[in-house]
Amino acid sequence: MxxxxxxxxxxxxxxxxxxxxxxxxxxxxxxxxxxxxxxxxxxxxxxxxxxxxxxxxxxxxxxxxxxxxxxxxxxxxxxxxxxxxxxxxxxxxxxxxxxxxxxxxxxxxxxxxxxxxxxxxxxxxxxxxxxxxxxxxxxxxxxxxxxxxxxxxxxxxxxxxxxxxxxxxxxxxxxxxAANTPELAAHVQALFTDIHFSELPATLNPVATAAESSLPEETTFHAGMAALALHRWGYDETTVITGYQYSAGLSVCDSNDAETYAAVRLADWMACLYRDWFDLARWQILRRELAGIEMFTRLMPTWQLCLPE
Missing domain, CATH: 2.60.120.620 (q2cbj1_9rhob like domain)
Incomplete structure (x- = not known):
């Protein structure tokens, strides 16, 4: 065969x-x-x-x-x-x-x-x-x-x-x-249900405003979605801002904190899935980036769907 x-x-x-x-x-x-x-x-x-x-x-x-x-x-x-x-x-x-x-x-x-x-x-x-x-x-x-x-x-x-x-x-x-299942689609849809960027912390506003003045709308929308994922996962204002800047291409997020590093990259990937499509090459990069890192509790449902064993 x-x-x-x-x-x-x-x-x-x-x-x-x-x-x-x-x-x-x-x-x-x-x-x-x-x-x-x-x-x-x-x-x-x-x-x-x-x-x-x-x-x-x-x-x-x-x-x-x-x-x-x-x-x-x-x-x-x-x-x-x-x-x-x-x-x-x-x-x-x-x-x-x-x-x-x-x-x-x-x-x-x-x-x-x-x-x-x-x-x-x-x-x-x-x-x-x-x-x-x-x-x-x-x-x-x-x-x-x-x-x-x-x-x-x-x-x-x-x-x-x-x-x-x-x-x-x-x-x-x-x-x-295995990393792009109908179950993942339902998870992404649930995470981004009823989108309101107004729920993001006010401390993000000056960062987002500056980005919107110089970057394409699709870039800042993507960054906003990543920030929203982090916010809904319960991360603090600093992590939300870090995630926005990473997804907008304004920083590389080389955080010494493993959970921040992992959360920012998973949030960016979730925004990609919602906004764009399942990019196999990009997924392989994500897998390499998070290889060997502990699966943190609040990220576990997303992590297991995006990076199944």
Whole structure:
């Protein structure tokens, strides 16, 4: 299964396997398109296809084998959560160029399995990869039968599918990073419920005012969210101000106090998740920064979700 993956780094990290599954496994995937079910039809200008959740139709052992191989191939701590969708494109349908950045709680990796027997070049439905939304395609993956394409979701993982001339069938396996789960998404949402920057200590006002006069609004908003996290975790005014300055890029926060150091970095990460997306490279930096540091009581719920063992 998924033997001898061929890796590429451009225009973003991905791999493909020419003969992904056994004959029996392919037959099981083929059967998904013969079953009745609730297909969700997307017929917008940008995204035209039909989708169906088929997770419960995939045997647990099959899912487990795919998950194990994806952990080996990507080297990522993927959770046991797997979502599988069947995708059907009819003649005339296409998918525009887009990137699937992983917001908080979203999946981190996908495996796209093509199930198109006797595919020919004039059948269309080619998966194309782009370096930017405006660029020409820099790599193409033909939807040949039993060919699998895997990639990490990223803000720059631009891809699209050319117009299908013949019907196109695909099964997509979705995987979650252990540090970006739906439980984390709920935790972030709860922390930042009912946002009121007025609840922050008044001593932060002159610092924030000065920052707002010279820094972009998105930077000061991010810093304000980090300060709010620290405040709601119960930290004092000095720590809240330190966190604001760190997240605004006004200081490096080389505190000798381990808890302040850890709290400021976790607050900054929580603000990133709320405002932006799950940046794998940035998460790896956070993990290195907090490696070997004691897990402090008031930070424990957040720490365990952001940096699971």
């Amino acid at each position: 998924l033997a001898q993956p061929i890796h590429h780094d451009s225009p973003f990290p991905f791999f493909y396997v020419n003969a992904a599954f056994s004959q029996d496994q392919c037959a099981a995937l083929d059967s998904l398109f013969l079953q009745d079910g609730n297909w969700q039809h997307r017929d917008g200008a940008f995204y035209r296809c039909s989708l169906k959740d088929v997770t419960e139709n995939i045997p647990d052992t099959f899912q487990a084998e795919v998950l194990t191989r994806m952990r080996e191939i990507t080297g990522l701590p993927l959770t046991n959560r797997v979502l599988v969708t069947a995708q059907r494109m009819l003649p005339g349908q296409a998918i525009g160029v887009h990137s699937d950045r992983p917001l908080v709680g979203y999946e981190i990796a996908r495996l796209v399995v093509q199930l198109n027997k006797q595919w020919q070049t004039d059948h269309g439905g080619v998966l194309e990869l782009f370096s930017s939304p405006e660029s020409e395609a820099v790599f193409s993956v033909n939807p040949e039968y039993n060919k699998a394409f895997g990639f990490l979701l990223h803000v720059d993982s631009y891809h699209g599918v050319t117009e299908a001339i013949q019907p196109r069938q695909t099964v997509v396996f979705n995987f979650w990073h």
